[in-house]
Amino acid sequence: MAKKIAVLGDRESVLGYRTLGFVCRCASDAESAERELKALAKEDFAVIYITEQLACLIPDTIAGYKDCPLPAIILIPGKEGSLGIGMKGVHDAVERAVGADILG
Amino acid sequence: MATLNVNPTRMELKRLKGRVTTARRGHKLLKDKRDEMMKRFLEIVRENKRLRIEVEKALTDANRGFGIASAVMSPETLEQALMCPTKSVELDVSYNNIMSVEVPEFSFSESDGKGVYPYGYAFVSGELDDAVDGLSKVLPSLLRLAETEKSAQLLAQEIEKTRRRVNALEYVMIPQLEETIRMITMKLDENERGNLTRLMKVKDMMIKEQLQKKK
Numbered sequence: 001m002a003k004k005i006a007v008l009g010d011r012e013s014v015l016g017y018r019t020l021g022f023v024c025r026c027a028s029d030a031e032s033a034e035r036e037l038k039a040l041a042k043e044d045f046a047v048i049y050i051t052e053q054l055a056c057l058i059p060d061t062i063a064g065y066k067d068c069p070l071p072a073i074i075l076i077p078g079k080e081g082s083l084g085i086g087m088k089g090v091h092d093a094v095e096r097a098v099g100a101d102i103l104g
Numbered sequence: 105m106a107t108l109n110v111n112p113t114r115m116e117l118k119r120l121k122g123r124v125t126t127a128r129r130g131h132k133l134l135k136d137k138r139d140e141m142m143k144r145f146l147e148i149v150r151e152n153k154r155l156r157i158e159v160e161k162a163l164t165d166a167n168r169g170f171g172i173a174s175a176v177m178s179p180e181t182l183e184q185a186l187m188c189p190t191k192s193v194e195l196d197v198s199y200n201n202i203m204s205v206e207v208p209e210f211s212f213s214e215s216d217g218k219g220v221y222p223y224g225y226a227f228v229s230g231e232l233d234d235a236v237d238g239l240s241k242v243l244p245s246l247l248r249l250a251e252t253e254k255s256a257q258l259l260a261q262e263i264e265k266t267r268r269r270v271n272a273l274e275y276v277m278i279p280q281l282e283e284t285i286r287m288i289t290m291k292l293d294e295n296e297r298g299n300l301t302r303l304m305k306v307k308d309m310m311i312k313e314q315l316q317k318k319k
Contacts, residue, residue: 003195005193012174016170016236017239018186077163090149093256097142
């Protein structure tokens with residue numbers, strides 16, 4: 001089944017992704033980000049990329065989608081560069097599965 | 105370890121023995137499942153980490169390009185240049201089964217337009233070209249990242265669940281059942297001994313009675 005890809009972030013960060021054919025949504029504060037994310041998840045999107053800057057405002061909403069197969073919510077660095085939250089997510093997954101962070 | 109609250113009867117003993125065998129078998133199976141899942145998970149998560157480093161670097165570079173482009177161009181021109189994409193991406197989602205965990209697998213198809221640049225070269229700066237080019241190059245990795253990261257999250261959840269079950273069986277369920285079985289066996293043995301002594305006592309009394317009659 002054909003699905004779409006969305007990018008959620010602030011205006012300048014998501015601008016470029018439009019050239020890839022992604023659907024871009026803008027949000028600037030926690031409230032609108034949460035609203036947009038929930039709307040996107042209900043629609044036909046398989047992957048939602050969200051900038052780390054926005055993601056750190058709504059960690060609970062994102063954690064809620066962690067255990068469902070779709071959509072995959074993936075953090076990407078925004079225009080201010082990487083905050084390391086995305087990498088922390090990888091280490092969190094390891095810690096959850098193994099009991100200790102063994103990736104180093 | 106607290107024992108289960110059951111009647112110390114033979115029937116109960118037989119039932120508990122059945123349960124402990126099942127629990128042991130379940131424990132072994134779950135442990136094997138956990139070990140295999142852990143192996144797969146570590147492979148996926150290493151790949152995930154590698155992809156994330158790669159993608160984050162590429163995206164930071166692309167963002168820097170867009171930053172410079174937006175500095176030299178007016179926001180309206182930039183907006184206009186990127187407004188109509190030449191291509192669209194469609195994602196095909198299929199499911200892959202890793203140790204009975206359904207993980208999504210993405211394969212994408214681009215409807216190919218005329219090159220990656222959705223704009224004429226007249227009014228835009230060169231930095232934008234680089235940024236757009238960089239973004240389109242990182243696209244396959246970006247999708248792979250989505251796939252592996254989601255798989256890692258789903259597997260982590262399943263492993264956590266399985267580990268809990270394994271531990272519950274190993275440290276709670278099985279010791280409790282064994283303790284209960286021991287308690288019942290001891291109680292039954294005690295009854296048996298009590299019965300035996302009572303019989304011996306009665307026999308003694310009968311013999312004594314007979315001896316007195318003879319006298």
